[in-house]
Amino acid sequence: MKYLDEFRDPALARNLLARINRLVADRSADEPPLAIMEVCGGQTHAIIRNGIDQLLPDAIELIHGPGCPVCVTPLNIIDKALAIAARPDVVFCSFGDMLRVPGTGRDLNSVRSEGGDVRIVYSPLDAVNLAEDNPDRQVVFFAIGFETTAPANAMAVHQARALGLDNFSVLVSHVLVPPAIEAIASSPTSRVDGFLAAGHVCSVMGTRQYGPLVERFGLPIVVTGFEPLDVLEGIRRATAQLVEGRAELDNAYPRVVSEPGNVPAQQMVNDVFTVCDRQWRGIGMIPASGWCLSDRYAEFDAETRFEVGTIDTPESAVCRSGEVLQGLIKPNQCEAFGGQCTPRTPLGATMVSSEGACAAYYQYRRLDGSPAEVGVG
Amino acid sequence: MCLAVPGKIVEIRDERGTRMATIDFDGIHKDICLAYLPEIEVGDYAIVHVGFAISQVDEVSALETLAMFRELGILDEELGPEPASTEPAAGEGAGGG
Numbered sequence: 425m426k427y428l429d430e431f432r433d434p435a436l437a438r439n440l441l442a443r444i445n446r447l448v449a450d451r452s453a454d455e456p457p458l459a460i461m462e463v464c465g466g467q468t469h470a471i472i473r474n475g476i477d478q479l480l481p482d483a484i485e486l487i488h489g490p491g492c493p494v495c496v497t498p499l500n501i502i503d504k505a506l507a508i509a510a511r512p513d514v515v516f517c518s519f520g521d522m523l524r525v526p527g528t529g530r531d532l533n534s535v536r537s538e539g540g541d542v543r544i545v546y547s548p549l550d551a552v553n554l555a556e557d558n559p560d561r562q563v564v565f566f567a568i569g570f571e572t573t574a575p576a577n578a579m580a581v582h583q584a585r586a587l588g589l590d591n592f593s594v595l596v597s598h599v600l601v602p603p604a605i606e607a608i609a610s611s612p613t614s615r616v617d618g619f620l621a622a623g624h625v626c627s628v629m630g631t632r633q634y635g636p637l638v639e640r641f642g643l644p645i646v647v648t649g650f651e652p653l654d655v656l657e658g659i660r661r662a663t664a665q666l667v668e669g670r671a672e673l674d675n676a677y678p679r680v681v682s683e684p685g686n687v688p689a690q691q692m693v694n695d696v697f698t699v700c701d702r703q704w705r706g707i708g709m710i711p712a713s714g715w716c717l718s719d720r721y722a723e724f725d726a727e728t729r730f731e732v733g734t735i736d737t738p739e740s741a742v743c744r745s746g747e748v749l750q751g752l753i754k755p756n757q758c759e760a761f762g763g764q765c766t767p768r769t770p771l772g773a774t775m776v777s778s779e780g781a782c783a784a785y786y787q788y789r790r791l792d793g794s795p796a797e798v799g800v801g
Numbered sequence: 802m803c804l805a806v807p808g809k810i811v812e813i814r815d816e817r818g819t820r821m822a823t824i825d826f827d828g829i830h831k832d833i834c835l836a837y838l839p840e841i842e843v844g845d846y847a848i849v850h851v852g853f854a855i856s857q858v859d860e861v862s863a864l865e866t867l868a869m870f871r872e873l874g875i876l877d878e879e880l881g882p883e884p885a886s887t888e889p890a891a892g893e894g895a896g897g898g
């Protein structure tokens with residue numbers, strides 16, 4: 425496929441790696457490695473799958489960030505989803521990777537095997553169509569995701585209103601990238617020297633929100649794509665800034681990301697959603713880090729419709745996904761990794777989603793962190 | 802779920818006032834919503850996420866980036882062999898996916 429294969433070319437990857445090596449050739453082994461965080465789980469997956477972190481010189485360390493919406497959806501929202509999905513009058517629609525995220529004692533898959541009508545949809549509009557086709561059932565869509573997914577989810581709510589559907593609602597758990605970067609950069613334990621910002625989030629939102637973060641924290645932010653060459657180029661540009669003592673906002677994914685982003689998508693999102701505080705699984709509350717339904721669309725809120733607003737549940741004591749999500753430990757440093765906790769028996773959400781750091785390590789790495797295979801895909 | 806991939810627009814139509822398209826992902830056809838790319842045309846490439854085209858792939862920019870990556874290799878040859886201590890097993894992994 426055009427614009428996929430070209431950005432996976434091993435010869436060009438070698439060029440980029442050679443340049444990265446040159447940039448750090450003068451650093452002494454005593455200096456701590458330059459710590460670059462890829463915020464997005466899609467990039468974590470690409471990095472681990474292709475072994476990019478292991479091809480990099482020792483002077484660069486990649487820290488895996490919290491950018492997996494499945495992973496950071498808080499336990500109490502999962503429990504609300506389980507309560508709604510178990511109702512006999514409800515058709516519960518979700519993206520596929522939410523089905524195995526453990527809530528308290530069970531997941532959506534087990535609700536389904538106990539007779540709940542839980543369906544996987546590709547697009548949120550599929551859920552709207554289901555509501556239209558089943559006027560006697562309540563169709564609920566699990567609206568999770570970052571800014572990339574919000575325009576699609578917003579359109580579903582907008583269309584439901586346009587169609588006059590009173591049997592459609594959404595359980596919203598949207599999260600936003602800039603407040604997460606802010607939370608990480610301002611944490612006293614943070615080791616992050618620079619960020620790779622998520623290219624597809626920026627394709628919607630543009631790059632404007634990141635300039636103030638660069639200014640405030642004095643850390644480079646490089647908007648980065650998802651193919652192996654894109655990731656290497658993002659790392660190369662961040663490394664060049666760090667070595668030269670610069671901190672700038674840079675766009676290494678200009679074929680997809682523009683400064684203003686997708687304006688019609690932003691308008692729809694701003695109509696349907698409004699910024700709110702949001703709990704992140706494993707991390708805790710980050711102020712103004714999410715979107716919930718705006719007052720104009722409050723009638724589509726599944727939490728109110730099914731009276732699950734008060735469900736609140738503590739997280740597993742064993743799971744260290746919070747530290748993983750903040751880049752404080754690598755997944756294989758968790759005691760439960762690969763033993764008690766595997767993709768079949770996940771203790772934390774980072775082991776469930778293929779974009780979660782724990783699952784990526786499990787799939788592509790041995791317990792000691794070495795590659796399970798050479799990553800030529 | 803955050804996966805978003807480029808596809809080629811093969812057909813555009815109006816469904817109840819919404820701009821929809823058939824998109825080709827390497828031979829697999831899917832129906833997607835074009836509401837957020839009102840100007841994209843048949844033959845263009847778009848990044849698609851959960852059934853929505855969210856960004857048009859700029860062909861000129863894509864070619865420029867690839868040319869720049871090639872250029873880095875040429876420059877590198879002119880600069881001589883890269884520092885030996887950090888020579889990775891290049892090409893073994895980064896080309897995968």
Ligand code: SF4
Nearest residue numbers: 743745758765772782
């Ligand atoms: S390996 Fe499992 S228990 Fe440990 S942090 Fe990851 S998800 Fe949590």
